[in-house]
Amino acid sequence: MTSKLDHTFATLRQRGEKALIAYVMAGDPSLQDTEQLVVELEQAGADIIELGVPFSDPIADGPVIQQAAERALRSGTSLRTILSMVTRLRARTQIPLILMAYYNNIHAFGPERFCHEAAQAGVDGVIMPDMPPDEAGPLRGPAAAAGLPLIFLLAPTSTEERRTFVARQSQGFVYYVSLTGITGAKLHNMADVAKNVEKIRKVTRVPVAVGFGVATPEDAAKVAAIADGVIVGSAIVKQIAAYGQKPEMVKHVAGFVRSLKAAMRAAQSKPR
Amino acid sequence: MGSVPTKQGRFGLYGGRYVPETLMPALLELEKEYSSAKKDRRFQSELAYYLKHYVGRPTSLYFAQRLTKRLGGAKIYLKREDLCHTGAHKINNAIGQGLLAQRMKKLRIIAETGAGQHGVATATVAAMFGLQCEVYMGTEDMQRQALNVFRMRLLGSTVTGVDAGSRTLKDAISEAMRDWTTNIRTTHYILGSVLGAHPYPMMIRDFQSIIGRETRRQILAAEGRLPDCLIACVGGGSNAIGLFHAFIRDKKVKMVGVEAGGLGVASGKHAARFAGGKPGVLQGTMTYLLQGDDGQVNLTHSVSAGLDYAAIGPEHSYLRDQGRAEYTSVTDDEAMAAFDLLAREEGIMPALESAHAIAYTVKVAPTMKKNQLLVVNLSGRGDKDVQQIANMRGITL
Numbered sequence: 001m002t003s004k005l006d007h008t009f010a011t012l013r014q015r016g017e018k019a020l021i022a023y024v025m026a027g028d029p030s031l032q033d034t035e036q037l038v039v040e041l042e043q044a045g046a047d048i049i050e051l052g053v054p055f056s057d058p059i060a061d062g063p064v065i066q067q068a069a070e071r072a073l074r075s076g077t078s079l080r081t082i083l084s085m086v087t088r089l090r091a092r093t094q095i096p097l098i099l100m101a102y103y104n105n106i107h108a109f110g111p112e113r114f115c116h117e118a119a120q121a122g123v124d125g126v127i128m129p130d131m132p133p134d135e136a137g138p139l140r141g142p143a144a145a146a147g148l149p150l151i152f153l154l155a156p157t158s159t160e161e162r163r164t165f166v167a168r169q170s171q172g173f174v175y176y177v178s179l180t181g182i183t184g185a186k187l188h189n190m191a192d193v194a195k196n197v198e199k200i201r202k203v204t205r206v207p208v209a210v211g212f213g214v215a216t217p218e219d220a221a222k223v224a225a226i227a228d229g230v231i232v233g234s235a236i237v238k239q240i241a242a243y244g245q246k247p248e249m250v251k252h253v254a255g256f257v258r259s260l261k262a263a264m265r266a267a268q269s270k271p272r
Numbered sequence: 273m274g275s276v277p278t279k280q281g282r283f284g285l286y287g288g289r290y291v292p293e294t295l296m297p298a299l300l301e302l303e304k305e306y307s308s309a310k311k312d313r314r315f316q317s318e319l320a321y322y323l324k325h326y327v328g329r330p331t332s333l334y335f336a337q338r339l340t341k342r343l344g345g346a347k348i349y350l351k352r353e354d355l356c357h358t359g360a361h362k363i364n365n366a367i368g369q370g371l372l373a374q375r376m377k378k379l380r381i382i383a384e385t386g387a388g389q390h391g392v393a394t395a396t397v398a399a400m401f402g403l404q405c406e407v408y409m410g411t412e413d414m415q416r417q418a419l420n421v422f423r424m425r426l427l428g429s430t431v432t433g434v435d436a437g438s439r440t441l442k443d444a445i446s447e448a449m450r451d452w453t454t455n456i457r458t459t460h461y462i463l464g465s466v467l468g469a470h471p472y473p474m475m476i477r478d479f480q481s482i483i484g485r486e487t488r489r490q491i492l493a494a495e496g497r498l499p500d501c502l503i504a505c506v507g508g509g510s511n512a513i514g515l516f517h518a519f520i521r522d523k524k525v526k527m528v529g530v531e532a533g534g535l536g537v538a539s540g541k542h543a544a545r546f547a548g549g550k551p552g553v554l555q556g557t558m559t560y561l562l563q564g565d566d567g568q569v570n571l572t573h574s575v576s577a578g579l580d581y582a583a584i585g586p587e588h589s590y591l592r593d594q595g596r597a598e599y600t601s602v603t604d605d606e607a608m609a610a611f612d613l614l615a616r617e618e619g620i621m622p623a624l625e626s627a628h629a630i631a632y633t634v635k636v637a638p639t640m641k642k643n644q645l646l647v648v649n650l651s652g653r654g655d656k657d658v659q660q661i662a663n664m665r666g667i668t669l
């Protein structure tokens with residue numbers, strides 16, 4: 001089965017580009033804003049959009065995304081309203097959309113119903129920061145039936161045994177968490193990231209995307225040099241928070257995303 | 273009922289390891305280290321040494337004669353965990369995990385705390401073993417348990433306030449998990465109740481099960497038979513499972529866990545997970561959880577910070593599904609009245625958490641026969657709550 005994510009990574013590879021995966025918290029500050037952001041960020045060069053599903057107790061997130069989740073919950077966002085937004089978005093764009101959701105939101109929705117309705121709405125993959133593949137049993141069948149890729153994470157602390165175990169189960173791409181920490185922390189050891197990405201490549205052929213701590217165009221360029229995808233979260237969410245309800249918010253965030261993609265392209269065109 | 277948990281940390285449908293990948297290797301290592309320590313004679317004798325000479329175990333099983341007479345039913349025994357060093361059962365676990373941390377060469381420890389008792393126990397153990405210690409505590413709890421905050425600081429620990437969410441135990445655990453994720457290579461997280469990802473619920477149960485093992489021996493010595501009923505309050509559920517565990521196979525021994533009914537279950541302001549919750553995943557484990565239809569975790573309320581938590585230990589969910597243990601709740605007011613009753617009848621001020629177990633005892637003892645035996649886990653002493661009670665009564669100390 002080839003998914004839309006597979007197709008996106010393959011097309012980019014042909015063009016000699018790396019994927020820019022932009023994270024926004026769905027419903028921050030409102031779902032209308034998120035909808036507009038998705039469309040504009042695609043224009044600005046994002047290749048894949050990761051939509052955060054707000055959860056009351058996000059154990060893997062730092063303050064920036066925690067506060068975004070609080071704002072999204074205050075604006076009345078839920079998994080149900082996010083899926084409706086995805087349905088609406090599909091009339092406007094075909095950019096791959098993946099959900100980043102803590103498992104309890106999916107559990108409460110019903111794992112089977114979730115896989116079915118998410119795929120139906122046009123969601124192209126799911127990342128669950130608190131769900132290692134060890135616990136994913138109940139989701140695997142329904143996800144496969146719906147054709148919904150489950151994307152798993154690896155971390156700097158992962159042992160060789162886990163690297164093999166997790167990478168082989170991850171569909172679409174492997175999400176490599178660049179640092180031992182939570183979202184929004186500072187990335188400092190790029191050599192270590194490169195080494196670990198290489199190790200993951202040895203055990204799987206699915207693309208490897210790197211996230212956590214990628215904050216600036218310079219970071220994005222460096223990560224693009226070693227991985228297939230660059231995930232930027234807190235840095236984008238911070239910009240959204242800074243402009244909030246102001247009319248120029250979307251334009252400003254799109255500008256930031258454009259600068260990320262430009263830096264990645266520049267790094268790729270340089271001979272290595 | 274086979275032995276639980278399974279190798280994957282499952283108690284029936286409950287438990288498991290729902291954590292970020294960064295933590296998985298550490299949990300697997302902890303499980304390995306714990307299972308080797310469990311079989312290691314030296315570890316066990318060291319643990320026994322500290323429990324005896326430092327904690328002051330065995331704690332007594334005290335016949336509460338005046339309370340028994342006053343309630344006019346079953347014969348009531350109190351398991352005096354309030355007599356442990358630092359004033360609650362929490363130190364049984366903190367000593368065990370403190371020894372494990374040293375075994376794993378982790379010289380920094382972190383903990384969360386609600387009532388502050390687990391924080392104080394961990395700070396104490398850290399001081400005694402020479403470990404660096406940071407304790408996370410919701411700012412709401414820091415206010416109502418200010419005395420314990422100061423105690424932790426006197427013991428040389430850093431207390432870090434958590435201002436997120438309901439600013440109580442749940443938020444403190446999330447923050448401790450984030451710290452652990454960040455400092456995993458140098459730090460051991462001493463979780464304070466039978467919560468979180470495997471192996472915590474199993475390991476903490478094992479460390480607390482000394483309560484029930486002693487009780488069994490003591491009641492047999494005093495009465496020549498097993499009790500008819502065990503009662504304990506349930507926050508995460510460590511003092512309750514600690515008392516229950518040694519009796520699980522004794523089907524005739526009834527076991528009752530008492531949750532925080534807050535302002536009443538109907539008010540929505542409570543922490544009665546079995547009355548108002550349904551299974552879900554919070555902070556690493558699948559268990560009964562107070563949550564909305566869309567899976568957001570509800571805010572809870574209890575006069576007692578140690579019971580004020582949205583989820584319950586997974587083994588309790590399992591025992592309840594199996595029908596092996598029963599769960600009920602009492603309100604803030606009932607717990608407060610029980611506090612006064614025990615203070616005046618027996619000269620023992622219970623922790624507000626433990627007062628919930630007493631409050632249920634007040635209801636059930638009179639319905640039982642005079643020759644029946646009740647054991648109540650008096651999980652902690654009420655010194656830490658004196659200030660809060662004074663405030664509630666409008667008294668400035």
Ligand SMILES: Cc1ncc(COP(=O)(O)O)c(C=O)c1O
Pocket residue numbers: 360361362386387388389390464465466505506507508509510511512577578579623625626651652653
């Ligand atoms: C004295 C006392 N009893 C009970 C509890 C509740 O915890 P658990 O249910 O794990 O025993 C606490 C927690 O802070 C406590 O301090």
